[in-house]
Amino acid sequence: MSLNDFIRDLDNLVDSAVERFNEAVDKFDGDVLEAARVEFLGAKSGKLKSAQKGLGKVGKDDKPAAGKRFNEVKQRIEELFESAVAKLSQSSGGGASSEAFDVSLPGTLLPVGHVHPITQTIEELKDIMGRLGFAAVEGPEIEDDWHNFEALNIPLEHPARDPLDNFYLHAGAKAAGGDMLLRSQTSTVQIRVMEETKPPIRIVSLGRVYRPDEIDATHYAMFHQIEGLMIDTDVTMADLKSVLHLFAKTYLGQDVEIRFRPSFFPFTEPSVEVDMRWNDAWLEFGGAGMVDPNVLRAVGYDPEVVTGFAFGLGVERLCMRRHGVNDIRHLYNNNVRFLSQF
Numbered sequence: 001m002s003l004n005d006f007i008r009d010l011d012n013l014v015d016s017a018v019e020r021f022n023e024a025v026d027k028f029d030g031d032v033l034e035a036a037r038v039e040f041l042g043a044k045s046g047k048l049k050s051a052q053k054g055l056g057k058v059g060k061d062d063k064p065a066a067g068k069r070f071n072e073v074k075q076r077i078e079e080l081f082e083s084a085v086a087k088l089s090q091s092s093g094g095g096a097s098s099e100a101f102d103v104s105l106p107g108t109l110l111p112v113g114h115v116h117p118i119t120q121t122i123e124e125l126k127d128i129m130g131r132l133g134f135a136a137v138e139g140p141e142i143e144d145d146w147h148n149f150e151a152l153n154i155p156l157e158h159p160a161r162d163p164l165d166n167f168y169l170h171a172g173a174k175a176a177g178g179d180m181l182l183r184s185q186t187s188t189v190q191i192r193v194m195e196e197t198k199p200p201i202r203i204v205s206l207g208r209v210y211r212p213d214e215i216d217a218t219h220y221a222m223f224h225q226i227e228g229l230m231i232d233t234d235v236t237m238a239d240l241k242s243v244l245h246l247f248a249k250t251y252l253g254q255d256v257e258i259r260f261r262p263s264f265f266p267f268t269e270p271s272v273e274v275d276m277r278w279n280d281a282w283l284e285f286g287g288a289g290m291v292d293p294n295v296l297r298a299v300g301y302d303p304e305v306v307t308g309f310a311f312g313l314g315v316e317r318l319c320m321r322r323h324g325v326n327d328i329r330h331l332y333n334n335n336v337r338f339l340s341q342f
Contacts, residue, residue: 003062006054010073013040013047017077021084033084040077048074117342118224118331121319122206125226128250129204132243134228137203139189141210142169145179147188152267153294160184160266167210182210185312186227187267193229194299199306200232206315217327218283224315231291231301231308237270240288240309244274252276252321263287267295268310278321285321286313 017040024033040047051070058066115123126136154160167182189205205227213219230239241260248258257277265271268289275282288311293303316328323342325331330338 003058003066006058006062006066007069009054010051010069013051014073014076016040016047017080021080025084025087028088030088033081033088036084037081041081048077114340114342116331116339117319117323118315120342121315121322122224122226125206125251125315125318126204128247129226129228132246134202134204134230137189137193137205138207139183139186139192139205141183141208142180143183143188145181147191148181148183148185151191151295151298152185152187153292153298154266158266165212167212184211185209186225187310187312190227190229190310191295191299194231194301199301199308200230201308202230202232204228215329217329218317220316220328220332223328225312226315226318227310227312229291229308229310231296231306233306235290235307235309237290237309240290240311243309244288244311248276251318256321260288263289265289267292269293274311274313276321279326283317283321285317286311288312 017036020036020039021033024030024036038046042049051073055063055066055070130136149158149161159165166184169180169182186205186207186209189207190203193201193203193205207224208222209225210222212221215221228243230243245258248256259275259277259282260272261275263271263273265287268287269292271287271289273284274286274288275284277283288309291308291310296303296306296308316331319325319331320328
């Protein structure tokens with residue numbers, strides 16, 4: 001076979017392949033495309049395989065040129081097939097009568113984040129207390145000695161000021177109110193509000209507080225508190241108990257058991273611990289009491305004219321009780337599988 005005849009047969013083969021692959025694309029028919037692939041690229045009886053056998057019939061001197069042209073044709077036919085596959089994969093159906101793609105159909109939903117359970121709890125507590133007439137206020141997380149201790153009737157010798165029980169900042173962090181530290185309670189916000197506001201006052205402050213507690217199932221070095229304060233004339237312990245009962249039953253459900261135990265806090269007198277019944281055991285979730293007269297005097301109030309109550313509850317423990325979480329560390333381990341439940 002002459003070189004010219006061999007090249008003419010290869011050119012005819014390309015033209016035929018173009019026609020067959022275009023036919024499959026025009027019909028959007030995968031079966032037609034597969035039949036064309038077998039016809040031209042089949043390993044046993046494909047036309048390209050048959051054309052390769054024709055190389056043996058070409059003269060010895062013409063074999064290099066014939067082989068080069070064959071390789072070019074083989075690459076061209078393979079490119080035609082790959083192009084047809086790509087075009088079919090972009091189509092929306094398998095036949096000429098297929099409906100056009102409906103862009104109004106909903107797409108595949110991608111996973112998105114959502115609000116952390118602690119933040120969800122804080123927002124719900126704000127809503128509950130708002131319906132009871134308490135306005136939400138905020139304050140700084142880095143506090144001075146005056147607002148964190150002195151104004152709250154916690155004297156210098158009190159163990160609550162021990163450096164081992166607080167996160168004091170470096171010696172150069174000083175302010176007009178004394179040493180600076182990460183606040184150990186949100187009661188500091190109550191002092192700031194009372195310094196700037198005349199009675200009556202009805203507020204709640206929610207936010208992070210810091211104590212170097214040993215971390216276990218119910219303690220963490222950073223946690224959240226909700227602090228409530230009501231100052232007015234003729235406020236009594238009965239008002240405090242009523243508010244806490246309404247608060248607990250609204251958030252935790254009507255079946256929750258609440259009890260009050262006598263206790264002591266420097267900034268309230270009398271003082272109580274508030275416990276809730278959980279897993280057949282009593283769990284402390286905050287302290288409360290009537291605002292100590294010394295605290296009222298520290299902010300310029302007359303304890304002979306006004307009285308008030310204050311309470312501080314742990315947000316994490318309320319969240320855990322609501323959702324049945326038995327270890328506070330689960331809330332901070334950043335385990336997406338755990339957090340996605342809420």
